[in-house]
Amino acid sequence: MIFRDHISYSNRSNTVPTTSLFPTPSSQNRKSALRISSPFSSLMKHHHHHSSSPPLTRRTALIAASVLILLTFFLTRLFFCAPSSVPASSSKSRAGGIVLPIPLRVYVYDESEIDGLKELMRGRDGKIRDESCVKGQWGTQVKIHKLLLESKYRTMNKDEADLFFVPTYVKCVRMMGGLSDKEINQAYIKVLSQMPYFRRSGGRDHIFVFPSGAGAHLFKSWNKYLNLSIFLTPEGDRTDKKNTSAFNTWKDIIIPGNIDDSMTGGSPIINPLPLNKRKYLANFLGRAQNKTGRLQLIRLAKQFPHKLESPELKFKGPDKLGRKEYFEHLRNAKFCLAPRGESSWTLRFYESFFVECVPVILSDEIELPFEDDIDYKKVSIKWPSNKIGTELLDYLDSIPDEKIEAMIERGRKIRCFFVYSNLEKESCSAMLGIISELQKKKQVLRHSKDTFWLDDEKVVNRYLEEFPHWTTPVPLP
Numbered sequence: 001m002i003f004r005d006h007i008s009y010s011n012r013s014n015t016v017p018t019t020s021l022f023p024t025p026s027s028q029n030r031k032s033a034l035r036i037s038s039p040f041s042s043l044m045k046h047h048h049h050h051s052s053s054p055p056l057t058r059r060t061a062l063i064a065a066s067v068l069i070l071l072t073f074f075l076t077r078l079f080f081c082a083p084s085s086v087p088a089s090s091s092k093s094r095a096g097g098i099v100l101p102i103p104l105r106v107y108v109y110d111e112s113e114i115d116g117l118k119e120l121m122r123g124r125d126g127k128i129r130d131e132s133c134v135k136g137q138w139g140t141q142v143k144i145h146k147l148l149l150e151s152k153y154r155t156m157n158k159d160e161a162d163l164f165f166v167p168t169y170v171k172c173v174r175m176m177g178g179l180s181d182k183e184i185n186q187a188y189i190k191v192l193s194q195m196p197y198f199r200r201s202g203g204r205d206h207i208f209v210f211p212s213g214a215g216a217h218l219f220k221s222w223n224k225y226l227n228l229s230i231f232l233t234p235e236g237d238r239t240d241k242k243n244t245s246a247f248n249t250w251k252d253i254i255i256p257g258n259i260d261d262s263m264t265g266g267s268p269i270i271n272p273l274p275l276n277k278r279k280y281l282a283n284f285l286g287r288a289q290n291k292t293g294r295l296q297l298i299r300l301a302k303q304f305p306h307k308l309e310s311p312e313l314k315f316k317g318p319d320k321l322g323r324k325e326y327f328e329h330l331r332n333a334k335f336c337l338a339p340r341g342e343s344s345w346t347l348r349f350y351e352s353f354f355v356e357c358v359p360v361i362l363s364d365e366i367e368l369p370f371e372d373d374i375d376y377k378k379v380s381i382k383w384p385s386n387k388i389g390t391e392l393l394d395y396l397d398s399i400p401d402e403k404i405e406a407m408i409e410r411g412r413k414i415r416c417f418f419v420y421s422n423l424e425k426e427s428c429s430a431m432l433g434i435i436s437e438l439q440k441k442k443q444v445l446r447h448s449k450d451t452f453w454l455d456d457e458k459v460v461n462r463y464l465e466e467f468p469h470w471t472t473p474v475p476l477p
Contacts, residue, residue, distance in 0.1 A: 104439055106153050106207075107161035107197075108145070116190035120168040123178020133172035137234075137347060139258035140211040141169045143420040144232065147431050151423050158197055162442045163230070164206045166191070170219070171212045185220045192225055193473035200459065200467060202448025203229040204251075207438070210235070211258065213343030216246035225476060228448070230441055232434065234345045236367025247367065253437045254369045256418040256430050257347045260323070263354045264419045272356035273331055275401050282360065282396055283309040283333040285326065285348065286341065293339040293362050296388040307393055309333060331355035334404055335396050337362060340385065353379075353415035356408045360396070362388060370417055370433040379411040450475075 111118045122128045134142040145167040148154055155161050168188075173179050179187065192198055198206050207230045208216070215235040216222040223246075231252040236245070247254075263270050284297040301310035311329060313321050321329075330336060336352040340363035349366075352359035361382040368376055376382075383392055416428035423431050447453070452460050459467040 104153050104163070104435065104442065105155040105161050106148060106151070106163045106165055106438070107155055107158050108148050108165045109167060111167065114191050114194045116187045116194075117166075117168070119179065119187045120170050120173065120184070120191065122169075123173045123176065124183065125178070128169070128173055128176055128178050130169075132176065133169045136172075137213075137258055138169075138171035138175070138211040140232075140234070140255060140420065141167075141171060141209045143258065144209055144255075144431070144434070147420065147423060151431075151435075153423070153435060161197075162205065163438060164195075164197055166206055166208050168208065171210070171214070174218065181220060184218065188219045189221065189225065189476065193476055196467070196470040196472065196474055199461075199470065199474040199476075200448070200451055201228075201443075202450070203227075204448070205441070205443065206230065207232060209233070209255075210246070211255075213341070213345065215343075222246060230438075234369075235343050236345065236365065249367075251441070253434060254367045254371075255434060256369050256420075257345065257350050258420070259347065259350050259354065259418060262323070263327070263351060270327055270331070270354055275334055275404060278332050278334055278357075280309045280333040281307040281393065282335040282337055283329060283357075284337040284339065285311065285313065285329055286339070286346070287313055289341050291339070291341060293385050293388055294341065297337060297339060297362075300389065300393070304390075304393060307397070308337075327355060331357065333357055334401075335360050335381075339363060339388070340365075349380075350418045353411045353418065356411070358404055358407050358411070360392075369430075370437070373433065373436070374414050374417065379407055379414060 109117060111121050118126060130142055130146075133139065145165070148165055158164070170179070170184055174181070174184060192203075195206075203226055208226060210216045210218060210231055210233045212218070213235050215233050216226060216231055219226065228251070231246065231248075232255045233247060233252065234255055234257045236247045236254055284294070284301065286294060288294045288298055297308070298310050301308040309329065309332070311321070330348075330351060334357060336348055336355070336357040337360050338346045338349040338352070340346070344363045344365040344367070346363065349359045349361060349368075359380045361380060362385050364385050366382075368374075381396075383395075416426070417430055417433050419426075419429055420431060421429045423429065423435065426432070447459075450462055452462065452464075454460060461467075461470060
């Protein structure tokens with residue numbers, strides 16, 4: 001199966017084996033144990049040893065058997081059904097095999113609620129629009145924000161919220177010249193100082209989206225102020241350029257990159273080709289960026305042009321590669337190579353599933369989304385980056401088309417988890433996967449080194465001021 005056994009993609013995960021409750025009878029006692037466990041055998045034994053008693057009528061026997069069957073059913077339900085981890089008062093929604101308890105409540109800060117937040121979404125002049133930021137790799141900042149606003153998981157009451165979402169479009173704002181790095185840093189600190197709920201938990205229940213390869217490094221002081229907060233990011237490693245990676249496996253969530261909507265919406269230019277119609281064994285569509293793995297692939301394509309395609313990508317001028325041409329190249333190979341670039345993740349990994357070529361990961365430190373639920377070994381290949389060369393092409397060439405087709409078919413079943421779509425309208429989506437991961441971050445007790453509680457359960461700060469009366473700006477670490 002593509003999905004791991006402990007997720008309820010299969011009914012067998014809901015079955016509680018009797019061996020987990022009672023020891024297995026020994027071989028010499030198994031026969032008697034079976035007799036004891038059967039209500040019908042007990043009834044027949046009773047009849048055999050009391051032959052002098054008046055014989056049971058057929059009707060009486062049927063009634064007795066029915067009573068025993070009902071009794072057995074209720075006793076089985078009582079002793080053998082595993083208790084649900086979800087409170088009885090909550091309902092469940094099942095989508096793609098993930099079971100989601102409904103009660104997760106997320107408070108979404110409004111841009112006008114906190115001074116400085118609007119700058120992190122619109123720039124210093126307030127002129128940057130949502131539609132300008134929803135495209136490109138950083139579009140997840142906008143999409144996740146908008147989908148949470150429409151979601152049944154949203155609450156308008158901070159006091160009943162399990163988690164808090166802080167909307168910022170800072171990658172887009174920076175790319176469009178809306179704020180400098182220094183201004184971004186100052187704006188974040190200003191915003192955080194006005195959040196008592198952030199201070200209450202030390203930021204543990206606050207969610208921030210960092211949608212690009214830079215990760216949380218867009219906020220230069222992230223390690224001081226956000227080191228306990230939940231990051232939603234496609235990036236799991238930046239140790240090539242930074243002294244430390246901002247991604248932490250115990251608190252952060254890897255999300256899919258933002259794929260062009262035309263790929264996920266069934267555009268005719270994405271229409272996959274049959275395997276026997278594809279011209280190349282593999283392709284690499286990307287810039288060299290002076291990265292070792294990418295330079296090796298470009299040289300390999302020149303050495304074996306009939307097997308590996310790696311066209312020079314131009315983004316301006318008369319030879320600019322348009323979106324239509326890009327997809328035509330991508331779908332014309334059996335395998336799509338995804339080497340490391342400026343960071344460990346690459347959008348081509350996700351795009352591969354929609355043009356239906358098998359993604360080959362050439363990035364050793366990559367982290368993938370929803371690894372608890374998706375077994376990527378069944379839908380992709382991960383090859384060591386130090387082995388990029390003829391050995392890689394020979395290996396890919398040895399894989400029969402039947403195996404490639406099987407991997408592509410399994411990929412069709414899980415690619416919906418890479419699409420950002422409405423939670424209430426779709427039974428499988430990136431947002432569903434994110435909500436499932438956020439469920440694991442819920443905490444009954446929210447506290448930090450500056451939070452204390454008294455015998456009446458009131459939360460206070462180190463000056464014994466009750467939480468609702470904390471004034472802003474709250475002190476930051």
